[in-house]
Amino acid sequence: MPRIAYVNGRYVPHRDASVHIEDRGYQFADGVYEVCEISRGYIIDMPGHLDRLDRSLRELSIGWPVSRKALEMILGEVVRRNRVRDGLVYLQVTRGVARRDHVFPPASVRPALVVTAKSTDPAVSARRAEAGVSVITVPDNRWERVDIKTVGLLPNVLARQKAREAGAYEAWFVGTDGKVTEGSSTNAWIVSQDGRLVTRPAEHGILRGITRGTVIKVAEQLGLKIEERAFTVEEAKAAREAFITSATSIVLPVVSIDGAAVANGHPGSVALSLRAAFFDVAEKCLA
Ligand code: PMP
Numbered sequence: 001m002p003r004i005a006y007v008n009g010r011y012v013p014h015r016d017a018s019v020h021i022e023d024r025g026y027q028f029a030d031g032v033y034e035v036c037e038i039s040r041g042y043i044i045d046m047p048g049h050l051d052r053l054d055r056s057l058r059e060l061s062i063g064w065p066v067s068r069k070a071l072e073m074i075l076g077e078v079v080r081r082n083r084v085r086d087g088l089v090y091l092q093v094t095r096g097v098a099r100r101d102h103v104f105p106p107a108s109v110r111p112a113l114v115v116t117a118k119s120t121d122p123a124v125s126a127r128r129a130e131a132g133v134s135v136i137t138v139p140d141n142r143w144e145r146v147d148i149k150t151v152g153l154l155p156n157v158l159a160r161q162k163a164r165e166a167g168a169y170e171a172w173f174v175g176t177d178g179k180v181t182e183g184s185s186t187n188a189w190i191v192s193q194d195g196r197l198v199t200r201p202a203e204h205g206i207l208r209g210i211t212r213g214t215v216i217k218v219a220e221q222l223g224l225k226i227e228e229r230a231f232t233v234e235e236a237k238a239a240r241e242a243f244i245t246s247a248t249s250i251v252l253p254v255v256s257i258d259g260a261a262v263a264n265g266h267p268g269s270v271a272l273s274l275r276a277a278f279f280d281v282a283e284k285c286l287a
Pocket of ligand 1: 182184185186187207209211212245247248
């Protein structure tokens with residue numbers, strides 16, 4: 001079965017799916033995106049992802065390419081046409097196609113919309129969670145508006161590649177103050193020695209992860225104490241647990257940081273219980 005993509009109004013096989021060479025996403029990274037998890041045929045936390053998309057678009061003065069309702073239908077349609085039961089749906093909106101010029105094109109230029117979906121094996125991610133993952137730390141060299149989910153991801157790509165080359169799963173960005181901001185595509189958390197969940201406030205320096213928001217709700221239901229504050233690399237290394245969250249990884253225990261084991265080097269019980277309860281709390285929309 002060929003994979004099907006949605007490109008500006010049409011559902012097309014991947015081999016025929018293309019955008020113009022003067023798409024501003026291609027030339028300027030002038031666009032935004034969202035990734036939603038699909039679990040057992042449900043799109044997870046879609047309202048939260050579309051609210052964040054709305055915010056990203058507004059921050060950059062890019063219009064909605066289609067109505068929110070239409071986009072919800074397109075996401076479902078792409079998931080169904082690709083017969084994805086477990087996996088991811090990706091959407092990208094750029095400022096559209098115009099002769100290359102830094103200045104915004106005229107209002108008549110329509111934003112461009114691409115949607116793709118792919119299947120992933122839930123057993124692989126379950127095994128990853130059972131084993132835990134390693135992270136390395138890298139200096140945070142990104143721009144200041146990382147709260148906007150733009151397709152300008154070069155620092156994130158380089159950080160993630162560095163992690164891969166070091167045999168680690170994720171790279172944590174660290175600010176000049178020695179405090180962890182977030183992962184290349186995940187939010188970072190620790191469980192302090194006195195059992196509190198610690199994660200950076202989502203005001204500056206990080207993307208407000210949708211999974212992060214749902215995990216806060218899960219933690220509240222489990223009666224855990226949450227402290228929204230930044231933490232240092234040293235604090236993370238000395239923590240009782242560490243973990244990462246994102247739509248693609250849900251909750252993944254971190255068992256080593258820059259080669260140093262976190263606690264006993266095994267996934268912690270808090271991270272695993274947050275992961276286990278996640279889908280009971282997350283919003284599920286049938287695709
Ligand atoms: N931070 C960054 C830099 C990311 O790219 C992502 C994934 N999109 C996240 C955090 C986690 O966000 P979410 O839970 O919405 O996937």
